[in-house]
Amino acid sequence: MPDAASFPSEPVLVAEGLRKTYGDLAAVDGVSLEVRPGEIVGLVGPNGAGKTTVISMILGVLQPTAGSIHIGGVDLAKARSRALALANFAAVYAPLPGNLSVEQNLRVFGLMYGVKQLSARIDDLIAEFDLTRHRKVKAGVLSSGEQTRVALAKAMLNRPRLLLLDEPTASIDPSTARDIRARILEFAHERQAGVLWTSHNMYEVAEVCDRVLFLSRGRVLLAGEPERLVAEHAAPNLEELFIRVAHEHPATGEGLG
Secondary structure, eight states, X not given: OOOGGGSOOSOSEEEEEEEEEETTEEEEEEEEEEXXXXXXXXXXXXXXXXXXXXXXXXXXXSOOSEEEEEETTEETTTOHHHHHTTEEEEETTSOOOTTSBHHHHHHHHHHHTTOXXXXXXXXXXXXXXXXXXXXXXXXXXXXXXXXXXXXXXXXXXXXXXXXXXXXTTTTSOHHHHHHHHHHHXXXXXXXXXXXXXXXXXXXXXXXXXXXXXXXXXTEEEEEEOHHHHHHHTTOSSHHHHHHHHHHHSOSSSOOOO
């Protein structure tokens, strides 16, 4: 395991004043956040709160209407390729090409990221994510859990300093989800990578996240350590706090008061 002291201490992600508008609609309205090395930050909120829009802006898929994004100290707006080379991404709604085998997918994306000693890296990831017997199998015929493992292997190909995960364990069984969480925790801590994690599973968020940000209507309403937020708001658990916040500050429409 690398010595944590050898890793830089500055945040791997700094987003300041992010805003994304579509006409008169503000999908994201002044969101600021940071993720430090070895830290897992949960970005949670009801559907339509702006979570995926934030992720898309950090990935450079959407251009912010206002605000700035720095990955590993690199300004995304000024040095897009250099900034994104430090990051990677996985989401259930972004499956890998189904007509390519597991190995072919990893090789194609490894070449895109310029991964050195790619064949050895692919071998390591296939073993780490228990994909050996699926190596030559087309990704499109794998189960949802197997596809999730392939997507995470792809996301770790370039040993990213910033890992963006949008609902990484949705639609998979509890046993597989537990294994996935363990692998991500290990990656974050051993590599001192920062992780930004969106999920609707508050038990999962409470288990893996060092900090959590509650997003609603494009704004951060609450932020802090899960246990501290639960205690401060006298909620029995994070899920109940999430429900309370979602009801009081719905993503669309007026508060239920």
